[in-house]
Amino acid sequence: MNYTLVVYGAPYSTQASHSALRLAEALPAQGHRVTTVFFYHDGVHNGSSLMQPPQDEPHLLTRWRALHADQQCELLVCVAAAVKRGIHDASEATRHGHEAHALEAPFELTGVGQLLVASQHSDRTVTFAP
């Protein structure tokens, strides 16, 4: 089956990101795959390429990137929720006059409508809230 995962929790603040990754990484062994991970609410902070956890903690950004590489899933970040929390990609940063940006591929900024579309096209939608 195809899965959409929805992540509302910020990295390292709650269990949400860890649990979403653990489910996502376990799906292929059961014959399933993740097609879309959608980050909304505080979950948009998962898309920050500037995150730098201590070396003895799981590196969530590295694992999201590996998930994308392994399962070719989309990593979609709600643009409205992200930009107001300071998570810009290069073009949003330029548009708003900021010198720095935090979000880079394989994460993509997109409208929240993509969450509904992804959910419609998936067999299962699983939400990871704080």
Add this chain to the structure above:
Amino acid sequence: MTRKTLIIVRHPPHGSSWAREGIEVVLVGGALGVPVDVLFDGDGIFCLLQGQEAGALGQKGTLPMLKAFPMYDIDTVLVSRPALEARGLKADALAIDGDVVEPRDCLAHYHSILTF
């Protein structure tokens, strides 16, 4: 068969951005023509009370977004009967019209459910 999504709002209108960010998904669904219904449950039914204004923290009120539902073709607004009763509220205290329902009887009708 049309795959319909239910958005459940469980948080009150002030104190966090949960209700606002959930209601935004409802409106976007309407704007894009993606079939969505909305259920207000738990403290989320406080979003439906009349006479709300912007909060002390400068958060915008959510009531104008609810009043825009008909413009966005959001026809089905569900209100949890147990949530109303637990808070001593009657349906006629609500600022918009909704169908008072038992949530457990509704959930199986939907392909997916997003909870806020």
